[in-house]
Structure formats: structure tokens, C-alpha cells
Amino acid sequence: MKQTTKPTKSQTKNELAIAIVLMIITVIVGIALPSVRGRMAQSAWSVAREMLFILPAVLVLMGLFAVWVSGETVNKYLGHTSGVRGVLLALFFGALPTGPLYIAFPLAAGLAQKGVRTSNIVIFLTAWACIKIPQELVEWQFLGARFMLARLILTITAAIIIGSILEQVFSSKILKSKKNEE
């Protein structure tokens, strides 16, 4: 991975420091401005709650996946020779679960590490982001079938296009570094 430097322990510590400093600032602002406090705490809590709820399951699933599923299997179904079936599988895996995009990043990184081709990784991420089977129903209900179908068709096409573009640009070097994930 020549285009990016490997993250070191100290970088992780720096990021943690930045996060902690920001949190302290936020807490101080919250204490100083009582009018701000309630709503900010509410939104922070809603994100934190969502994360704490879903993350353990996702992480354990990722761990099991890393230990049990061999690179060859993944390569066969989602690798460079997987073709249309790989694309459909990536779309399906992305569209099936509901969950925020930020938990899809570690999942996608795990897949990339196992040898899933770049285009399928990006298709998975894009599908996760905007093609959710349960969400389509909500969209239908609130915005109508026409809007839902138009957006669905356009976003599926878009997922495949974005996938191809990123694969052209980065070939197989999509992960930041291999060390980071081990």
C-alpha cells in the first residue's frame, strides 16, 4: 500500500485525544449554555445508543467471518472472476440489513481484506447506504411508488457506476493498510 502511510499506535492515540478534547469542549458548552444542553445531549445520546446497540453484534459477526470464512470462498463469490453474480450478491448483502452506514465501513474493510474486488466493495457500501429493503417501503409510503421506483432504479445503476469508477482509480488498493486490520 504505497499511497497511504500505515497508521501507527500514536496516530490512534492522537485521534482519541482529539475526540476526548472535542467531547470536553462539547460538555463545557453544554454546561455554559443551558439552552443548548438538552437538544445536544439528546442527539448525542441517540447516536451513542444506536451505536452501542448494534455494534457488539456486528463486531462479533465480523470476527466469526474473519475466522471461519476462507479467502478462497469469498474470492469465488465476490472476487475478480465473480462477474454479474458477484455484483448481485454485493447488492443483496448491502440492501438486506438495516443499520447506519458507519457500521458498514468495518464490514466492508473485512470483506476487502478477504479478497472481495473493489467494485463489489463499493457496490456493497452504496447499496447499504441507499438501497434498504425495509426503507424502500417507508419511502413508498411517504413519497409514493413513483418516487421510490425512480430512485431505486437510479441508485442501483449509480452503485454499479460508482463501483466501476473506484475500481478503475484504485484497482485493488482500496484498504488503508493491511496492518491496520490485523
Added chain:
Amino acid sequence: MTFFYILTVLALVLSLAFDRNKSWQALQVALKRFLQILPDLLLMTVLVAVVLYLLPQSTIAFYLGKYNLLFSSIVAAILGSVTLMPGFIAYPLCGLLAKQGVPYLVLGIFSTTLMMVGVVTFPLEQRYFGTKVALIRNLVSLLIALIVGLGIGIFFGEI
């Protein structure tokens, strides 16, 4: 969300039945990855809290319906990119806006950038895929979101 728990519990039970050692290894991998992303998760929580505070739904609704088509589209793209909202909140909001007369084109851009472009999740994405990949993915997604919006606009005969 329940989907994940059902799947995880099933997988873990199966794994334990077959190989205790491997299951233990899997849990260790899980813990290690959690510690790796913890700083970014904390950072994201703070960012989301600030953004949601600065841009509550009423503000978004106000700005999306206020200007002409071109300007509303730009505002929609910006608001959609910086805010983070789950679909079950975003769509009712969009539905309400549609009733208030906000063009579908604008709503298409807003809902698509909302889901595909993530400014607050950028640190996390960057962590795994590097600055370049994260930047290009977000920029391409932004562009595509605009095209999706345009497509929806054409579909509804708004342009």
C-alpha cells in the same frame, strides 16, 4: 437491528458447536476491532450531536423550500451531506416537505446525499479506506446524488 442479533447469535452458537478455539479467536478479533474504531466512533458522536443541534429538522425544512430550483438543489446537497439521519426519520420528513410543495428533484438530492455522502462519518471511513478513497467515494456519490435528483426531476416532469 434485530436481524443482526439473530444472525450473530446463530452464527456464534454454530461456531461454538464446531470449534471452541476458533470462536474464542473470533471474539478476540471483534474486541481488537472495537478498540481500533473507538476513537472515530467517539469523534463521530460529538460531530453528530453538534450538527443535529445546529440543523434541526425545522431548519432543514425552512431552507429547502425557500429558494428557486437550482439554489434549493444546492442547499439540499449541502444539508444532505452534512447531516446524518436514519431513513425512517428522513422519509417522513421528505414526505412532509413534498406536501409543502418542495420539488421531488430537491427531495431526491436531499435523501440521496443524506444516505450516500457522509461528512460526519468521514473520519471513520478514512480510517479504513484512507483519505483518497474516502474523498473520491464521497465526491462521486455527491455527483451521482445530483444526477439521481435530476433523473427524478425529469421523471416527475419538473424540468
